Amino acid sequence: MAQNRKLSVGIIFGGRSVEHDVSIVTAQQVMNAFDQDRYEIVPIYITRDGKWYTGDVLRNIDSFKNDAILSQDGIESVVLSPDVRHHGLIMNPLAGRFSKSEVKRLDVMFPVIHGTHGEDGTLQGLFELADIPYVGFATMGSALTNDKIITKQILRQNSIPVVDGITVTRDAWRANRDDIVSQIKAQFAYPVFVKPATLGSSIGVGRADSDELLEASLDVATNFDRRVIVETAIQGIEINCSVMGYGDDISVSVLEQPLSWADFLAFEDKYLRGGDGMKSADRIIPAPISDELTATIQQASRDAFRAVDGRGICRIDFLVEPETGTYYLNEINTMPGSLALYLWQETNLTPSQVVEKLVKLAQDAYADKRRNVYDYKTNLVDVAAGRGLKGAKSGAKAVRS
Ligand SMILES: Nc1ncnc2c1ncn2[C@@H]1O[C@H](COP(=O)(O)OP(=O)(O)O)[C@@H](O)[C@H]1O
Ligand SMILES: [Mg+2]
Structure with a gap:
């Protein structure tokens, strides 16, 4: 018989990121785009301080006005379990022992979290552990492209043109401002762009056409990130x-x-x-x-x-x-x-x-x-157990010999 169960899609948004608000807006757009007859949309909202919730009220953007979302009815605490047996959410995890009925199975995860802790591979790592399919870049690609410095290096190696830039670390900037300003001026003419390595939505990004503005931009950018990129401004x-x-x-x-x-x-x-x-x-x-x-x-x-x-x-x-x-x-x-x-x-x-x-x-x-082989069985444990482990060191030797 044809299976008519709706595919459950967990839409995760909000998050501990400076782009929290943009994420709430994008998530509403995504949730509304799904055909509600064929997909069960499960909204999962992470607060600015990292608490997880679910509930249909999260599908209404008005509920978020004045930061009043958590006082709305129908909000439930929730976590995404890394244990493959759950394959989804544990409802009310703080209530103590939870029963089978409090596990909400999810077929696919759809992350809609911008920036830190969402777009940077961390959340994707949790999906990998949970063994649930997820939309978008995998862990490595997410982490890599979230970092403007590393992205430039990879693209350059693949002959894709990128703007010249140099990296400034927060420690170096705080220790030696004058040297860094001279170094930048020796390499680039004003105006330059100053950007935190891993943020988005133009947060912390500055354009400087004088020493004063360059210093101010570096102060701002290094407040947001430990590594900052300074690059030529393109007039185009x-x-x-x-x-x-x-x-x-x-x-x-x-x-x-x-x-x-x-x-x-x-x-x-x-x-x-x-x-x-x-x-x-x-x-x-x-x-x-x-x-x-x-x-x-x-x-x-x-x-x-x-x-x-x-x-x-x-x-x-x-x-x-x-x-x-x-x-x-x-x-x-x-x-x-x-x-x-x-x-x-x-x-x-x-x-x-x-x-x-x-x-x-x-x-x-x-x-x-799933075509990759994960389970590579050896007899290492049996051999080690057979010879007897007299302290970790001798045990390790016995196995190697
Ligand atoms: N080198 C540059 N030359 C000219 N404009 C730039 C340059 N770098 C950034 N910008 C401007 O700043 C905006 C934000 O920078 P971007 O690198 O896109 O960071 P974000 O991750 O914050 O979106 C860009 O959309 C562009 O308008
Ligand atoms: Mg941009």
Whole structure:
């Protein structure tokens, strides 16, 4: 008999990140995109201080007004268990012993947490332990692309152009401000950009065209992160491309030129302004650059996705000087930093089709991973036990001999 059980999808959002609020907004967009007849959406909200909750009330953005979410009815404490037997959530974990009925099985996890503790591989690590398929980049790709310094190194090695930059650590900056300012000025002309290595949404990012501004920007950026990047400012336009896929099956979207606060306006367009809203005055789609440059950037996006072992979806942002055709890859925003659902709409995929495809890609990657051999049995323990362990040291020797 055909199985009609809805696929349960855990949407995790909020989190201990400076991008907490953006995550709440994106999560509502994702939850609404799913066909509610075929998917059971389980919202999971992590507070700013790291407490986990579930409840249908989390699906209403109004509940979050004035930070009043935790005083709403129907909010339940919850944790995602790393124990494979649970394959999901444990409800009310603080109530003491929990029964089978308090385990909520989840088929797929869909992380929608921006930045730290969400986009950086930590949450993905928990999904790996729990052995649940999950949407988006895996642990390594998430951690790597979350770090602007490491990303530059990997891309450069793969012949993808990036803006020149240097790394400044917090300790070095606090110990020796003058030396660092001289070092930067010896290498770059003003203006320069100063950015924390691992944040997003322009938080802590500064543009400096004088020593005073450079120092102030470094003070700000090193407050947010232990490592900071200083790089040449590109005088040009920004171009974004969304990339979706797994393995060798990679698709790229049309390109856009964002004009301001693109991520936030994507939501506003859809839910606050009404109508199809996708073509707003805040972005130009397709981006106003030549067909040739468009194709080059789309190919660079594919190459970059492969270079960082991309999976699921990401939005790749470029800095472009259209007159010369010069382009630099600025950053790779992994899911959920940028679902860019509107870009796929231009490619004739509805938001529902995109989120469903992402769930499918998560299941494919999971199935692929199960082909790896994890259980490698040896007789090491039996041999060690047979010879008798007289203290760890002699035991280890006995096994080796
Ligand atoms: N080297 C640069 N030259 C010109 N503009 C830049 C440069 N680096 C960053 N920017 C501007 O700052 C914004 C935020 O920087 P970005 O690297 O995207 O960090 P975030 O992770 O915070 O989004 C970019 O969207 C772009 O407008
Ligand atoms: Mg950015």
